[in-house]
Amino acid sequence: MGSDLAQDVRNLSTEALGRQMNIVGSPSEAPFPKNVGLLFFNETPHRFFPATQIDVVWFPEGAGGDRFEEKIFQGPLARMTREALDFIQRNYLKETVVKHPDRAEAERFWNFPYAAIEEAVVNAVYHRSYQEREPIEVRISPDDLVVLSFPGPDRSMRMEDLRAGKAVSRRYRNRRIGEFLKELDLTEGRSTGIPKILKVMKENGSPTPEFESDDDRTSFLIRLPVHDRAMIQTTKVGAQSGPSRDQVTPQVTPQVHKLVAAIGGELTRAEMMDALGLKDRMHFANDYLQPALAAGLIEMTIPDKPQSSKQKYRLTAAGRALLQQPAGSQDGADV
Structure with missing residues (x-):
């Protein structure tokens, strides 16, 4: 990512490189990887931090239905995050096109804007506790997309400020994780995630997202409601219809x-x-x-x-x- 260290990497031993990146500690006679090193550079970080994974669950009949399909993503944090996001984008994001007879431009919107999902999932990876034996869960239904992680926001942030996009964290739970996510262009690391979710949902014409946590801040839930018209088809294929201002393709x-x-x-x-x-x-x-x-x-x-x-x-x-x-x-x- 433009680091000067990248130019010297071939001349360094694995231990020296790890110390330069501050992911290896302890005396030279007994070097030991730091937690952030295991999370980003070990193929199986869930061996050291159980439930380090992202579960993507699809409920085709809604959360109350009998059917669901699940896919689990594990591995180094950056790869796990990108693979989960790519999977969601490929399988569950759909664009609707609305054509207007009085103008050439069509109206386009997504059932869920990808940028909002990306911010919600990366926020969960960044701020979850890796001592908690609970995975990050992404629950998708025809009605909404929910990202659940443990624990909730730091008590220094008021929920009403967070919901308004005005909260600024005074303490970061995983500052080193945030540094790596920032280097990988997955986060800005300046409490901009929630405001961006609010912004892109509004730009997409989606309902306002919901942010929830209990009094003890044991969990954090981000709910992205589906776009109001993404589920509605006003004119069925092949059906005859009279004059209509909007036609949903x-x-x-x-x-x-x-x-x-x-x-x-x-x-x-x-x-x-x-x-x-x-x-x-x-x-x-x-x-x-x-x-x-x-x-x-x-x-x-x-x-x-x-x-x-x-x-x-x-x-x-x-x-x-x-x-x-x-x-x-x-x-x-x-x-």
Whole structure:
């Protein structure tokens, strides 16, 4: 990152380099890695600090539903953080396009703005206690994205100031971790995370985020509500509609279109995956099945029992209408 030390690294021993970076301590006859060194430069820091991980949990039916899918990220802090963020960005962030008949520019917004998620997750990595045997948890549902970490903000910060984006920490729980995250361009380290979350959520047109902690500051929760219109499709694919000021383009990605085209009659999940040549159940659920269900292009044959072993899926009227449209006319397709 432009450090003078990078120019001398080949001429230094591992111990000398570690001491220069202040991640190795103790006398020279018995050098020992410091905690920050183990967290950033050991492949398995969870061996030394249990539950050093990020759990990403997806609830397709909402937090009260019976189904969820989980992926756990471990490893050096910077890599773990980036891999978790990349996974969330690939699988759960969707852009909606709103076209206006009275002007050329379309309105675009995300269900959750990536910059807000990045700040929330990095904030959790920076400020969590590595003595707590609790992972950072990112809970995603159609309604919100929640980042939970332990413990909560330092008592020197008032929650009302924090919610307003005006809180400035007088004490940093993990100053060395913050220094490394700053060097890696993952944080600014100047209490700017919460104000940035508020700013990018507002710019995206999203509802105001929520910040919660109990009186004892045992945990900290950041809740990012989904954009109000990201879940709403005012005009179904192929449906006839009268004059409308706004039209929300359905999320008909190439994957969704492939799934719709592959369904003939009623098919089980396994039969759909086989027809598409897919093996990864999570990839199929996130990129094909759930978006097609959300867009109203397919439906369950037993909707009141989503987990039924006899569950199958079929096209809706909107799905059949989509297949009748000329190739390339699906405005919502991602390219």
